[in-house]
Amino acid sequence: MNGRYSRQELFSPIGIDGQAKIRTKSVMIVGAGALGAGSAEALTRAGVKRIVLVDRDYVDWTNLQRQQLYSEEDAKRQLPKVVAAKNRLNQINSEVEIQAYVMDMGIEEAEELISGIDLIMDATDNFETRLLINDLAHKYEIPWIYGACVGSYGISYTILPGDGPCLNCLLDKIPANGQTCDTAGIISPAVQMVTAYQTAEALKILVEDYASIRKKIVTFDTWTNQHVQLGMEKAKKVDCPSCGANPTYPYLEKSAALKTAVLCGRDTVQIRPAHTVEINLTEMEKRLLPHGEVRCNPYLLELQSDSHRLVLFKDGRALVHGTKNMAEAKSLYHRYIG
């Protein structure tokens, strides 16, 4: 006993029994950007048993202002976020098992990764993935915690299957003005507030203190000093296809899977092959050398051609930077990758 968790155990709503529960729990964190990095660090320090961390991106210089697990070295090496996160989290608490997945989580991957998971943390940047998480959480009866932030604004809501409205019930009530961190910017206090709300709720769920869970949606603006909590009980829809009496889980249908996507307001298109392939990055590096400047690490390869920058992951997925045009991105993918 080294007293690592003693201050958390002294906090009476957790106590020694609560800490023992936390040590047995597994949490999936979807997204390893600002919110994911914050949640992952807090829950690793809190001493959960296992964290499953999933993200599709790599560390970029624009991330360092707010994504607390990453360093200049990670950005220089273009490490996938989950790889850089795992390195750092292992240094913080070696007792916690960190499982890192470099992937764009689709339905099939999600249903595999969910096994043995007690809680899902939303740290994504898009509603497609959140609605997938929402259906998954209801199908497998796993609590999940919604969180989002942009500018100085943030929002969070805790969803317990079988209790209260779900994200699908609330879709027309959640402000979605299309702003993203890449268009409206973001300041780190907004991230930290959302992370604080999400991880406080996470601790309540992990120690099974369901009576203390916040039933309301919380929204705030750290710059204009607004703070609002909205009751949502009346928003529950009895015929909701995700949480109603006869659920069909529409976002778990294969047709809902996205193969191409323009990423979060950026000049970037993601291309996902229909089937996962294993790409030999060393051979691909040789093949692409005549086409431009090529850089490679064990997880991804970057090709800088005259007009575009293309980043290829081992599973065949690619990010085409410098365009929002899906057709153009696809044609570049076929020209260089096959």
Ligand SMILES: [Zn+2]
């Ligand atoms: Zn619902």
